[in-house]
Amino acid sequence: MNKTVDVALIGGGIMSATLGTLLKKLQPDWDIQIFERLGDLAQESSNPWNNAGTGHSALCELNYTPQNSDGSIEISSAVKVNEQFQVSRQFWSHLVSEGALPEPSSFINPTPHMSFVWGETNVEYLRKRFEALKDHPLFAGMEYSEDPAVIHGWAPLMMPGRLKAEAVAATYIPSGTDVDFGALSHFMVDTLVESGAQLNTGIRVANLKRHGDGSWKLKLRHDIGETPVEPVTARFVFVGAGGYALNLLQKSGIKEIRGFGGFPVSGEFLRTDNPEVVAAHSAKVYGKAAVGSPPMSVPHLDLRVVEGQGSLMFGPYAGFSPKFLKTGSVLDLFASIRWHNLLPMVAAGLSNLSLVKYLIGQLMASPETKFAELKNFVPNAKPEDWYRITAGQRVQVMKKHPKKIGVLQFGTEVVSSADGSIAGLLGASPGASTAVPIMLGLVEKCFPDRMDDWRPKIKEMIPSFGQQLSDSPKLAKETLKRTAKTLKIHP
Numbered sequence: 011m012n013k014t015v016d017v018a019l020i021g022g023g024i025m026s027a028t029l030g031t032l033l034k035k036l037q038p039d040w041d042i043q044i045f046e047r048l049g050d051l052a053q054e055s056s057n058p059w060n061n062a063g064t065g066h067s068a069l070c071e072l073n074y075t076p077q078n079s080d081g082s083i084e085i086s087s088a089v090k091v092n093e094q095f096q097v098s099r100q101f102w103s104h105l106v107s108e109g110a111l112p113e114p115s116s117f118i119n120p121t122p123h124m125s126f127v128w129g130e131t132n133v134e135y136l137r138k139r140f141e142a143l144k145d146h147p148l149f150a151g152m153e154y155s156e157d158p159a160v161i162h163g164w165a166p167l168m169m170p171g172r173l174k175a176e177a178v179a180a181t182y183i184p185s186g187t188d189v190d191f192g193a194l195s196h197f198m199v200d201t202l203v204e205s206g207a208q209l210n211t212g213i214r215v216a217n218l219k220r221h222g223d224g225s226w227k228l229k230l231r232h233d234i235g236e237t238p239v240e241p242v243t244a245r246f247v248f249v250g251a252g253g254y255a256l257n258l259l260q261k262s263g264i265k266e267i268r269g270f271g272g273f274p275v276s277g278e279f280l281r282t283d284n285p286e287v288v289a290a291h292s293a294k295v296y297g298k299a300a301v302g303s304p305p306m307s308v309p310h311l312d313l314r315v316v317e318g319q320g321s322l323m324f325g326p327y328a329g330f331s332p333k334f335l336k337t338g339s340v341l342d343l344f345a346s347i348r349w350h351n352l353l354p355m356v357a358a359g360l361s362n363l364s365l366v367k368y369l370i371g372q373l374m375a376s377p378e379t380k381f382a383e384l385k386n387f388v389p390n391a392k393p394e395d396w397y398r399i400t401a402g403q404r405v406q407v408m409k410k411h412p413k414k415i416g417v418l419q420f421g422t423e424v425v426s427s428a429d430g431s432i433a434g435l436l437g438a439s440p441g442a443s444t445a446v447p448i449m450l451g452l453v454e455k456c457f458p459d460r461m462d463d464w465r466p467k468i469k470e471m472i473p474s475f476g477q478q479l480s481d482s483p484k485l486a487k488e489t490l491k492r493t494a495k496t497l498k499i500h501p
């Protein structure tokens with residue numbers, strides 16, 4: 011192991027894989043080392059069975075298009091998420107075209123995205139949502155129907171067994187995707203290692219300390235047995251440790267992490283591998299979250315393609331565990347409490363009692379109640395076809411707020427030191443789909459003096475960099491068409 015490196019990436023998930031790949035392209039002569047505490051990459055949130063694999067582009071997720079008090083639909087968040095996903099698509103497409111990523115179907119597959127609702131009020135909402143999005147260049151090709159026969163054609167599992175009198179509506183857009191972020195992390199790190207980066211699995215970063223010259227000393231341990239490993243010094247550190255990023259940033263002592271806390275939410279999915287059931291559903295279908303429930307609780311029925319095999323997944327069912335990683339410790343939540351985040355955490359908790367109530371309700375729900383939620387989507391579902399799997403842990407960001415003392419936020423947040431020598435990523439959604447724009451933002455924040463040199467390479471990899479596709483329908487159309495062709499997905 012080299013004792014001094016330019017870049018240390020803590021964690022072997024999609025975020026470190028993406029940042030490492032970007033930095034290697036921008037500055038090929040930099041030494042990069044990756045430290046992953048588990049025996050393999052992408053075993054936490056980035057593992058395909060720990061997340062839903064949705065290429066989040068707001069084509070079907072209704073939480074990105076809330077209804078205003080005047081009844082109109084607010085589409086700005088949907089447009090933003092879609093713009094972000096197009097940045098990821100461009101980067102992946104660049105990597106495929108230069109051979110740095112393999113055959114696209116090994117990590118991304120065309121999977122139509124649908125929204126599906128029932129009940130008059132929800133039908134009216136979906137109709138308005140469709141009207142608000144249908145002419146936008148990033149949502150081109152979206153169809154809408156209230157006709158059960160048409161919806162049956164899009165999602166054959168979902169209509170049989172449903173009451174004929176029930177009002178239903180759906181949108182359908184073929185340009186959706188299912189992404190295996192675990193495979194993608196592996197492929198990116200493989201290429202990184204081939205180009206000289208060093209991967210250290212089974213090695214945990216136990217602590218970090220700033221040297222006088224601004225570089226960072228990483229204290230390392232074998233994850234099993236806790237035996238010490240020779241420390242490493244890094245000029246730049248990325249804390250891509252998922253749920254453990256908060257803890258490591260706290261250990262670094264940077265003042266920018268003060269006031270941040272984390273609220274862990276666990277989850278489960280129902281999964282079926284029955285080939286007959288799987289063959290009858292080839293979309294990702296998002297419903298509407300129950301009133302008062304958090305955005306990550308939106309129920310959805312997904313076709314998943316992992317290692318070439320199809321499965322269906324339904325969920326998520328939320329729950330509570332104090333662990334910050336699936337393989338974490340029950341002491342994680344308690345250990346994250348500091349004097350500077352205690353008040354913001356309490357205030358965020360008190361102003362989100364509906365979330366607490368929702369989680370308690372989910373924890374108390376019987377298997378029959380949970381199965382009934384699946385039956386809202388697949389009325390004829392049979393319990394013997396479906397089994398439970400545990401999803402990854404989400405650690406939602408809690409942070410101090412000038413007026414409300416503390417708030418809970420559902421997005422992600424990059425926290426970096428003022429000198430840009432260390433940065434980490436907190437939070438969950440929209441997550442892996444937006445790894446590329448999030449990591450590009452981090453690069454701009456931590457390496458401002460390198461940007462003039464790096465911008466041409468970034469533009470080569472992501473031609474729309476610095477522009478909004480929404481501002482130019484022509485550019486949007488060209489970009490979608492080009493990346494779809496390379497990634498073998500629908501434009």
Ligand SMILES: Cc1cc2nc3c(=O)[nH]c(=O)nc-3n(C[C@H](O)[C@H](O)[C@H](O)COP(=O)(O)OP(=O)(O)OC[C@H]3O[C@@H](n4cnc5c(N)ncnc54)[C@H](O)[C@@H]3O)c2cc1C
Nearest residue numbers: 021023024025047054055056061062063064215252441443
């Ligand atoms: C239930 C659920 C559903 C989701 N669905 C979607 C979806 O449909 N689409 C989407 O785009 N995103 C989704 N996400 C979000 C997405 O999975 C995450 O945003 C993304 O995987 C985070 O990647 P990461 O690299 O930051 O973290 P992780 O993949 O969790 O990786 C962090 C790594 O750091 C390692 N680590 C931790 N501490 C240390 C240490 N001290 N030393 C060394 N290594 C360490 C861990 O072992 C782990 O491998 C979902 C998440 C969940 C939980």
